[in-house]
Amino acid sequence: MTKQECIEQILGGHRRTPNERGEAFASANIALCKYWGKRNEELNLPVTSSLSISLGPLGTQTTLSQIDASSDEIMLNGKSIPSSDVFAKRLTAFLDVFRRSSHQRFYIDTTNTIPTAAGLASSASGFAALVLALDRLMNWGLDQRHLSILARIGSGSASRSIYNGFVQWDRGSRNDGMDSVAERLDATWPTLRIATVFVSVTAKSIDSRSAMRRTCKTSRLYESWPSKVAEDLVKINEAIRNQDFNQLGQTSESNALSMHATMISTSPPILYWLPKSVEHMHQVWALRAEGLPLFFTMDAGPNLKLLFEAQNEDAVRAAFPSSNVIAPFLSTS
Numbered sequence: 001m002t003k004q005e006c007i008e009q010i011l012g013g014h015r016r017t018p019n020e021r022g023e024a025f026a027s028a029n030i031a032l033c034k035y036w037g038k039r040n041e042e043l044n045l046p047v048t049s050s051l052s053i054s055l056g057p058l059g060t061q062t063t064l065s066q067i068d069a070s071s072d073e074i075m076l077n078g079k080s081i082p083s084s085d086v087f088a089k090r091l092t093a094f095l096d097v098f099r100r101s102s103h104q105r106f107y108i109d110t111t112n113t114i115p116t117a118a119g120l121a122s123s124a125s126g127f128a129a130l131v132l133a134l135d136r137l138m139n140w141g142l143d144q145r146h147l148s149i150l151a152r153i154g155s156g157s158a159s160r161s162i163y164n165g166f167v168q169w170d171r172g173s174r175n176d177g178m179d180s181v182a183e184r185l186d187a188t189w190p191t192l193r194i195a196t197v198f199v200s201v202t203a204k205s206i207d208s209r210s211a212m213r214r215t216c217k218t219s220r221l222y223e224s225w226p227s228k229v230a231e232d233l234v235k236i237n238e239a240i241r242n243q244d245f246n247q248l249g250q251t252s253e254s255n256a257l258s259m260h261a262t263m264i265s266t267s268p269p270i271l272y273w274l275p276k277s278v279e280h281m282h283q284v285w286a287l288r289a290e291g292l293p294l295f296f297t298m299d300a301g302p303n304l305k306l307l308f309e310a311q312n313e314d315a316v317r318a319a320f321p322s323s324n325v326i327a328p329f330l331s332t333s
Contacts, residue, residue: 001176003097003153006043009176010149014140021065022137026128026161027054028114030194030297030305032252033232034259035156035169036225037216041209043177044156047216048229051168051185051236052160055114055194056326059125059161063109064133075109094127094154098134114196123208127154128161148182165329166240168233187240188329193313195306195323197296199276208300211263211270218267228258249295249307256297263300274302280320287319 035050067073072095074081074088081088095106110129114122131151135142142150144162152159152169160167163184172180206214215222232255239248263270277298284296284306292315295307306323308316313325 001043003042006153006177007097007150009178010142010146011140014142016139016141018066018138019136021063022133022135023061023063024129024132024136025059025061026125026132026158027056027059027164028122028125029054029157029160029167031157031160031299032248032297033229033236033255034299036259036262036300037212037222038156039171040175040177041213043180044152044154045177045180046156046169046171048226049169049171049233050157050160050229051166051233052157053166053192053194053328054161054164055196056164056328056330058114058196058324058326060113060122060129061111062126062129062133064130064137065107066137067105067107069105072105073107075107077111091130094130097153098138123155124157124161127151127158130154131158132162145181145183149177149180152177152180152182168237185237185240189240189243190327190329191310192245192328193308193310193316194326194328195308195316195320196326197280197304197306197320197323199274199280199302199304201303204272204301206270211266211300214266214270215262219262219265221265222262225258225262228255245293245307245309249293252297252307253295256299260298272298272301277302277304280304283319287315292316292319 029052031050031052033051035046037047039045039047071083072092074091076087091108110126112122128151131147135147148159148162151162159169159182163182166185166187167182168185169182170180232251235247235251239251281296284294287294292312293308294316296304297307298304306316
């Protein structure tokens with residue numbers, strides 16, 4: 001099935017009179033059990049399931065309207081983006097499959113509260129916000145399940161950014177991807193905290209899609225990745241149910257390091273870590289050895305996300321004074 005066929009299957013009964021504009025915000029999400037590798041690149045169907053937590057106010061705000069112009073107009077963080085830009089090309093290609101005619105053009109105004117393309121899930125929140133804004137602009141009235149599928153077509157992790165809180169994205173088994181969908185877990189954790197530690201906010205040298213492809217094709221370690229994820233998903237779900245922070249942190253950190261190990265073992269190797277990334281890892285391990293319950297996770301980039309509980313926030317801020325602390329279940333509805 002193609003992207004177009006999938007979208008037509010979802011939107012077939014939802015053709016209505018558009019509104020003047022559509023506006024939406026979507027939080028970025030950090031995977032505690034990672035998505036890494038695709039079984040279908042056309043529809044962004046994953047090899048494994050995954051589980052994430054949203055980052056509250058960190059994410060993307062997008063406003064859409066239809067315009068009478070020869071091309072789309074794209075604003076990113078208050079600046080006009082030329083059509084030749086990689087970001088603009090990816091956005092335009094995604095919008096192409098939704099256009100009612102070849103002459104339909106959009107004005108897109110997007111603001112990220114996190115760095116773009118720096119390994120902080122900006123594409124996840126970006127495509128989720130875009131789909132939510134499209135739904136409101138075009139007056140589709142889709143449910144969250146179908147919105148998650150549409151967001152996934154733009155960026156796999158975006159399927160999870162349709163929701164707040166803990167979210168599990170099931171890999172599904174159907175070839176059309178209609179069962180590869182994210183759902184919010186019925187769980188909260190008011191004392192859980194996340195801190196983002198920025199090492200670099202410049203664009204990555206290799207994008208996640210290319211890195212996934214190379215990993216799947218050349219890493220011998222990737223053969224064990226699906227079983228690792230299956231085990232970790234059970235442990236993380238159990239930790240959430242029991243509010244067992246040590247199990248949550250240990251499993252999430254192990255899962256992240258295992259994902260990066262598959263990348264390091266590719267040919268040629270992919271290493272997103274920078275010297276400061278490794279320094280911060282050792283800092284976390286040293287603090288933990290001293291008795292501070294602190295763990296980290298990393299997506300496909302050099303930046304760390306620290307996991308800890310509210311009672312240890314002062315200690316974490318003292319150790320990482322430039323970090324941005326987020327309380328996911330106090331900042332989302």
